[in-house]
Amino acid sequence: xNPWQLIAILEKNDPSFRDLxxxxxxxxxxxxRIAQSIEEHWPVYFPTRKECRGRNWSTSIPxxxxxxxxxxxxxxELDAWKARIKGTIAEGRSYRTDRSWKRFFQICANxxxxxxxxxxxxxxxxxxxxxxxxxxxHGGVLVGQEELLTAWRNALLAPGSPYRFAEPQRLRFLRSRxxxxxxxxxxHLIRQLFDRPLMALAVLEECAASSHHxxxxxxxxxxxxxxxxxxxxxxxxxxxxxxxxxxxxxxxRTGKSSRRKWARLLLDGDGPALSEINAKAVEVSCWTxxxxxxxxxxxxxxxxxxxxxSELPLDQREETGDFCLLSWMITFWLENHFKQIAAGFNNDxxxxxxxxxxxxxxxxxxxxxxxxxxxGGFFSRQP
Numbered sequence: 001x002n003p004w005q006l007i008a009i010l011e012k013n014d015p016s017f018r019d020l021x022x023x024x025x026x027x028x029x030x031x032x033r034i035a036q037s038i039e040e041h042w043p044v045y046f047p048t049r050k051e052c053r054g055r056n057w058s059t060s061i062p063x064x065x066x067x068x069x070x071x072x073x074x075x076x077e078l079d080a081w082k083a084r085i086k087g088t089i090a091e092g093r094s095y096r097t098d099r100s101w102k103r104f105f106q107i108c109a110n111x112x113x114x115x116x117x118x119x120x121x122x123x124x125x126x127x128x129x130x131x132x133x134x135x136x137x138h139g140g141v142l143v144g145q146e147e148l149l150t151a152w153r154n155a156l157l158a159p160g161s162p163y164r165f166a167e168p169q170r171l172r173f174l175r176s177r178x179x180x181x182x183x184x185x186x187x188h189l190i191r192q193l194f195d196r197p198l199m200a201l202a203v204l205e206e207c208a209a210s211s212h213h214x215x216x217x218x219x220x221x222x223x224x225x226x227x228x229x230x231x232x233x234x235x236x237x238x239x240x241x242x243x244x245x246x247x248x249x250x251x252x253r254t255g256k257s258s259r260r261k262w263a264r265l266l267l268d269g270d271g272p273a274l275s276e277i278n279a280k281a282v283e284v285s286c287w288t289x290x291x292x293x294x295x296x297x298x299x300x301x302x303x304x305x306x307x308x309x310s311e312l313p314l315d316q317r318e319e320t321g322d323f324c325l326l327s328w329m330i331t332f333w334l335e336n337h338f339k340q341i342a343a344g345f346n347n348d349x350x351x352x353x354x355x356x357x358x359x360x361x362x363x364x365x366x367x368x369x370x371x372x373x374x375x376g377g378f379f380s381r382q383p
Contacts, residue, residue: 001192002099002100002101003092003099003101003104004092004093004099006333007021007089007093009332009333009336010329010332010333013293013332013335013336014293014295014296014332016295016296016297017296017329019296020296020325021089021093022089022090022093023090026084026085026088026090027090087107087110088107088110089104089107089108091107092104092107100129100132101125101128101129101132102129102132102133105118105125105128105129113322114322116322116323117322117323117326120207120210120211120212120213120217120323121207122207123203123206123207123210123370124200124203124204124207127199127200127203128200131162131196131199134155134158134161135152135155135191136151136152136155145180145181145184146180148184149180149183149184149187152184152187153174153183153187156174156187156190157171162195162199162362162365162369163190163195163196165195165361165362165365166190166194166195167190167194167195167358170186170189170190170194170195173186174186174187189344193337193340193341193344194341194344194355195358195362197337198355198356198358198359198362199362199366201220201224201334201359201362202220202359202362202363202365202366203366204220204330205219205220205221205363205366206366206367206370208220211323213323217323217327218239218240218243218327218330218331220330220359221360221363222239222243223236223239223240223331223334224356224359224360226238226239227334227338227356228353228356228357231338231342231349231352231353231356232338233335233338233339234290234335236331236334236335236338237287237288237290237293237331237335238288239331240327240328240331241287241288241294242257242288244262244302244306244324245257245258245259245261245262247306247309248262248265248302248305248306248309249261249265249309250262250264250265259281259284259285259288260277260281260284262284263277263280263281263283263284264277264280265305266280266284266298266301266302266305267280268301294328296325299324299325299328300324300325302324303323303324303325306324338352341355
């Protein structure tokens, strides 16, 4: 999965994430047409129906009339927009070029707002960059199936490759006499669906464990433990919401979470009316039952409550306000990936549980690797 695919998944789950990844000041008033022209490789850009029809618009098109000639002002607008988005996340989204994680992290590092989360995601950044570097790139050159399989298998089982700890049954499949295309498909699944996501989750767990903002960095280990007990997509969201309530102090005397108390905390201002509290409590209940998702505004409000209760300084609260959003985004990714895994295993509960239990093996390997590597990496300070 490349960065732009991940962003598309997040936006599909919650369109309000678009403002984070595609800020309004980087959008063009005609952005949909521009994006379409780029994606479909139109030779030129034309924004209006009249311009498409040529100099004299009519329902019929004269044979000698040149089509697809943009108005000079439209072309000027397009060029200005291209210059404005250069070196930003919007450029990668629009052109869909350079899908590497290394380039993605380099672009993100230019945003002051994203620097604190990137610093804590350093192990994950290092893993993604190193992992994509081990796979051979053929650059569009035609390569025979056997040659491609040999190159992929060498990368998969190279010394030090974490894929050597992949599911043994799938590794045996690669040594069998099955057709070459079936083996290539299996390697693709190992990378995109089965083992690579588990390895990435194990590294993310290391990020959470060493985070300076632990109050809201929900442990991935808690997510996986919950999904093994109750394998369904909504489990991830319930665990996150439960963690938010506990961290905000919205609990009863028994220690259990109180949705009503959390609803009261989420309302801005002092002494909200009883009707407002009741309405918010119903909304919170819809969140935990999966009938509705919290808005990004409510997710950010959750962090404000938690950081305030932790007595963090005001400037630190604002600086670290995106960490809860990052945790919530990871929950969406987990939900989407669970659906793919469930489909891959034909909704066999036992196989799904066995798959997620392998996460703890990869977590153990990641911890050992982290101790050996020590300092350094893509985001380390250079002399």
